[in-house]
Amino acid sequence: MRALRWHGKHDIRCDNVPDPKIEHPRDAIIKMSACAICGSDLHLFDGFMPGMKSGDIMGHEFMGEVVEVGKHNKALKVGDRVVVPFTITCGECDQCKRGNFSVCERSNRNKDLAAKAFGHTTAGLFGYSHLTGGYPGGQAEYVRVPFADKTHIKIPNGLSDEQVLFLGDIFPTGWQAAVQCDIEPTDTVCIWGAGPVGQMAIRSAVLLGAKQVIVIDRVPERLSMAVAGGAIPINFDNESVIDRLMELTQGKGPEKCIDAVGMESHATGTVDAMYDRVKQAVMLESDRPHVLREMIYVCRPAGTLSVPGVYGGLIDKIPFGAAMNKGLTWRMGQTHVNRWSEDLLRRIQEGQIDPSFVITHTVSMEEGPGMYKTFRDKHDGCIKVVIKP
Template structure:
């Protein structure tokens, strides 16, 4: 079969690889019908994600048709159309029973390695480093899905692939990012990043009742989409984020701050950005935490900082004293997709979310390596890439 594989920084290839096979009775094999390049994929594309190995099949945002099921799988049948959450979850361990699916205790095949880095294991993830299990990803013609009698979400008739594809990752990620804030009707929600996750966080914050939502970015095309969806926008290259947020909140700051950027943040302050790049170059830090610093500084005392953006390692110069003395609450983590999936599927059917208008580029798996570069560089007004076999 054809699949997109990683061979080092900025080296993505569409190659012929062995077809997947059933390995466990709870498995299923999915024939991929649509997949996407996610902002999180850019972290290994840019060489910042530890645990990648040359030849890894990548991609964690995908859906398709069931073509084979294991002998113990009673949930799925051949011909079922499903969206597959990016988190691999058993549905039976203590964390899964609590709804903390992204920290499933059983699905990471390299749990000991993950525990050495993080203290405890996380869930296995599709196509996202050997720290999270080394599972083959969904940017491929066929995918083996472990624990397929629990994770996949069946798609009702009448919905197109593009309407539901993002249910496997970025839609519930934006939703959880907003949910973490416990938004009240008087709240201002500030969102850093107008990429796809930020746009879903924006829509989620509006649905959850925010008084006003502010989106911060530097890409005019993305800010234009956010404005169309109901946000007040700030281009941090043209004005001070801190000053504008204070103006919008009468000097009090937003109650809720959501980081939809993660480890590769860009700063409007050249010296700060160069400092972080230099620290990365000598491995004194792995991630650029400009957004975290800015959120801590501007967030209203007693407010909440939500972090759905992915971080992979170490950050430097975080003003933790300010966070403590301002009584800020932090909520973060990979997304518990199965916790939200049924509710969000219903909301898609009701038309509450715009899930398709920001898809800017479509192509085949063969187009994928070049589209990684287009997406990363935000050229050709690229906001989201969807691939088909």
């Protein structure tokens, strides 16, 4: 089969590899019908996530048809159409029973490695380094899904791949980011980053009843898409984020702030941005936290910071004293996809939202490697890439 594989920093190739096989009775094999390049994949592409090995298959946002089922998997049958959550969940451990699926205690087959890095294991993830299990990802013609009797979302007839594909990651990620804010009707919600997760967070905040939603970015196409979703745009290349936020909130600051950027945040002409790039270049810091610093500074006292953006290691110069003295609440983490999937599928079916709005490019598997750079550099108006086998 064909698959997109990581061979080092900025080196993704479309290779021929052996087809996957059933390895455990709860497994299933999925024939991929659509997959996507996620902003989190760019952290691997740019070499910022530890634990990658040459030849690893990329991708964690995919769906398809079940073509083979392990003998103990009673939840699926051949021919079922499923979206596969990026978080692999056993459904039986203490964390899964609590609905904390992204910290499943059993699905990371490299749990000792994860525990050394994080203090405890977290869930296994598809295509996202050996810290999270080293599982082959979904940018491939066929994918083995471990714990497949729990790690799936069945899709009813009448919905296109494009409508439901993002139930596996960016839609529930944006939704969880907004839910973590405990949005009230009087709230201003400010979102840093108008990429795919930011776009979903905008629409989620609107659906959850925020009084005002603001988005910060500098890419015109992303800001236009954000405005279409109900957000007020701030282009940080053209105006002061702090001044504009104070103007929009009558000097009080937003009650709820969402970091939809993560470890590779950008800034224009700021001292801290230059500091981060130097420290990152000499490996004294792994992540660039400009957005976190700005959120802490502008958030209204007693407000909430929600962090769906991925961070991989160490950050520096976080004004934690300001966060503590302002009484800010931090909520963060990988997405508990299955906690939200039933509700979000219903909202798609009812026409409350059609997540396919975010797709700007649909390409073949062979075109996939080149689209990584196009997506990262925001060329050709690229916001979200879907790959069809």
